[in-house]
Amino acid sequence: MSKLLCVGNTEFFLHAFGRALRTVSEYKSSQDRFRDRFVPAFAHRDFSRLWRANLGTTMSFWMQSIAQGWLVVQLTDSPFVLGLLAFFRSIPMLILSPFGGVLADRFNRIRLLLGAQVLMGGSGLAVGILVAIDVIEVWHLALAGITIGASFALSVPARNALVSDLVPRDVISNAVALTNTTMNASRVVGPTLAGFLIGIIGIAGTYFAQVGGYVWSTLNLLTVKGGDDHPRARGSTLGALREGFGYVFRTPIMLALMLLGMSPALFSMPMIMLLPAFVKQDLGAGPEDLGLLMGALGVGAVIGSLMVVTYAKHRYKGPVVLMSAFTFGALVIVLAFTRSLMVSGLVLFISGFFQAVYMATNQSIIQLLVPDQLRGRVLSIWMLSWGLTPLGLLPMAVVAETVGTPVAMVMGGVLSVLVVLGVMIWNQGLWTIDPEQVLADRDEESRV
Template sequence: MKRQIFKAFEYPEFRIMWLGACTSSIGTWMQNLAQSWLVYELTKSAWYLGLDAFLGQIPIFLFSILGGVVADRKDRRKVLVVSQIIQMSCAFLLATLAYLHIVQVWHILALSFTVGTAQAFGGPAYQALVPSLVKKEDLQNAIAMNSIQFNVARVIGPTIGGVTLAKFGAVWCFGINALSFLAVIFTLTKVAPRPPAMTHKEPILESMKVGLRFIRDNSAMRSLVALAFLMTLLGVPLLTFLPVVAERVYHLGEDAYSSMLVISGIGSVVGGIFVAATSNYQKKGLLSLVALGTLGALIFGFGIAPNFYVSLVMLFCAGAALIACFGLVSSLVQAIVQDSMRGRVMSVYNVAFRGGMPFGAFAAGKAIESFGVQQVLAANGLLLMLITGIFFFTQRRLARL
């Protein structure tokens, strides 16, 4: 069992990239924690928190399909390096603005949009590169291990970030994040260059249409893309508005917020291990629907939790369910698509998966100001349960995957 869970680590290039990505993710979570707290401290507004999340994610919705075309035409490793350099520069700039005590909320919003644009091109390139590092039969395990590294970082990053924010301030969180990108850039130099997947250079617009047609003509792929969008639209606001829950509901400070992120991250690691351990399970589509329905129930439970400690239990379990659903859906998408179209198809999936985040954050941020954070999160949970039932009865092919 242990060997099956860590199967992808038998591939040296994957192992190197995993370590670099984990280091960078720790820095990113440190910045996310400090940035969310700084935005809320500057504005005292849930709407601005939602707007920051919206601006960080909306470029992925707008530009990822173009990023997928680039990933199929160019050296995916070089695309990733450029993306990392841009994100590193933004982190350094934010650290400088905070150090000089001249940072304003519009600075943060503009930098979030720039980072999101870089991720719109780096994300498809990374997702298309990973399958080339392992054998096809070990792909779900590799995806699960990537989820685990991301969520190990969600545990370590907020833990270090919470202490750093409390003791030294946001500047250090931003600066450490900037330095962490060097780890990814270094590890990418150790990965052998991959030639572009497309040998025939058709026009960019036509190339984008081919990727969209592939998804349109495949009912299972359409269902998976829709599922990814709805999962993040209604599920991710749980994490986006934790600062509001900590302060408004439980009247606690940044330490409580950091603890909530850590607990959610630990749950997500458990969810990632579950996905890695079930890589040979046949009915992944059905399992993903079970995970989605469970996520909805747990978000509803978090929304009606009577105290802080019950909310932590709900948050732990919700973190596991969210990553289990993400890992299962991602592995199904990767298994369906061929390598020559992987960048384009994964970019559309990325649009759906990441595109749900800004719209969900923006809508929830507006609704929270009118109805309250617990009420909005509970409603999101109920909607996820309803959607799971609709998919189960109307998308039978997905349940059979």
């Protein structure tokens, strides 16, 4: 009898163990199907590590932006100073980005990123200490802004070019969309967290907290194995720059994509820099509300990025870029007329969605069309849009100081919409471009 019970128990446990193994196998299979369908880029370990590193960097960047914005409002209560400091942080991107592209095409891209992490984390730590000992001045923030801007300018082309180094061509669109998701997800976590931390541990504590993101990013970058196996740019620095700019100006589709990337950055994006003044002066709200509004913008952007991730291989990338850029500019105009937190949050949520869609899709097309040997330099030209923001921000800050932030927002939104309409009319090829097919045709020609 005991022998029968023993056999029965053994069969029961073997059956249960077999079912457990099948359940685990089915769960793993469903995970694999989900990954292959929606996030195939995550199947490549080095890309996953780069993605985590980007998340830490961008979250720290947005935390630092909110902390600095609220600090400036406390110190000066001036939209112009707010815009001026954003100018100091962004202008190095306009001047140094092309040189960052040359560096990305000549040197180990991971080492470039590691150097930038040290500079950005160190500047945030220094400002936190100055705030803690109560000796912070506006010129300190300007110097820190220049350091961060220069670090971004010299490293972001390498960061973007690495995406194509670490994944096969057939998942580049998915990888680009996931990379953009890091910035948009950080807009949810970073500003919201910064807003609450300012209220709990103060501005100095918030600066110290964001340094942790740079440490996390550095640890992940140290585990990435790629970054040194790309075609190298030859010749002089100026010759390499001319080659990159020449390619863009000789290729109408590429020039149109650059204009679409730059016009919202020049005219619409400054509204984010002026948001602290808009929140305090026009909405009568505080830092926690500013964090929530930035979080709403970020949530919309995350959803927009996930939409691009899901439909990364669709054929209608050109029309999507055109219509989403147009809508983003129009929503900036709508935001200027809002006077309640709820309505402002809703408009920012929708704005974030369309901003993420146009940015991710725009960069995906560029990544697919650009030749490998020019990737870093062309992406650095695309990144000039980040440096153009202060050129639009300074006049908008003057207008905001003189007649109010809402008027400046309307001005920027109208100009952005007009530029997008001009590109729509000038380059009809964007309505029908299929970058995956162009890439397939190019590969076929190279094999022949």
